[in-house]
Amino acid sequence: MSKPHILLVEDDMALAELISWHFEKQGFRISQTPDGEEALLIVSEQQPDIVVLDWMIDNLSGIEVCRRLRRNNDTANIPIIMMSARGEEEDRVRGLDIGADDYLTKPFSPRELIARVNAVLRRMRPALAGGTLTYANIEMDTVGYKVKRGGKTIPLGPTEFRLLRHFLEHPGWVFSRERLLDAVWGNESDIEIRTIDVHIRRLRKAINANGEADIIRTVRSAGYALDAEAVA
Structure with a gap:
């Protein structure tokens, strides 16, 4: 079985490197960008198994990236986990309403993020595998x-x-x-x-x-x- 492919969209480079290191250690394949526009381009060229998406990123907000992925038939079913320092209930609800499958408030441990990603992939993988x-x-x-x-x-x-x-x-x-x-x-x-x-x-x-x-x-x-x- 090929390694699960994660697209990480995070403009805090130190955090992005930390997250990437932990996921690679767990056997994941990582693509990484701090830019919302580039994230959409990456997805159009090679669909990841899951997108881990920060709310505040360069050029295009995470909310808008999520909205565009959900409105495109080709990308509508890609699992998305949103990350944000915005921990208010209203922000979490907005993220989920716009189409995120899970929402994680910063700060969090890499171990928790990995557990959330694995949980979403277990639920969604049958569709991604086309079976x-x-x-x-x-x-x-x-x-x-x-x-x-x-x-x-x-x-x-x-x-x-x-x-x-x-x-x-x-x-x-x-x-x-x-x-x-x-x-x-x-x-x-x-x-x-x-x-x-x-x-x-x-x-x-x-x-x-x-x-x-x-x-x-x-x-x-x-x-x-x-x-x-x-x-x-």
Whole structure:
């Protein structure tokens, strides 16, 4: 198995060197830049397995880098961990809302960052490997574009497939309609928010067609989640 590839975007060079040394010691491959614009260029040339991204960086803020990665269909599913000295709840929420998978407040130990990266990679690696995603009795072949539930094939349209894939990559997570719009449709900004509800209904109808329990949970005023425990 090839070494996991991390893109580290950090303009504190002493901290960047320290983090890089610890990750290389753990068997990771590191690309490094202090510049937000260059980070986007690196990702476009060779997608990393995960991006570790500081909030305050040169030329383009970490928040804007995260936003652009999430709105591009080709990079929407790359895991992102944000780092920042901004530890207020409002800042953490903003970072997560914009699309970060985790948020780490400075100062932190390299050991904690490595543990956070490993946790995110364990959760996301099936999608990155382009293999099979499974949750409860749902199985998705991301290469062959096939979905089964309880062993029975489920026909899905392209949009419902992408929507289900996003849920399978983040089981239990509650996603707002806006977040789903960014993740599934990318920068097709002409799509209306209410369109999400239409595709959720179509997805529910398809995966519940054989009398299965509704595994998609509606969270009032918040959004939707793929949640088997809610129907258990």
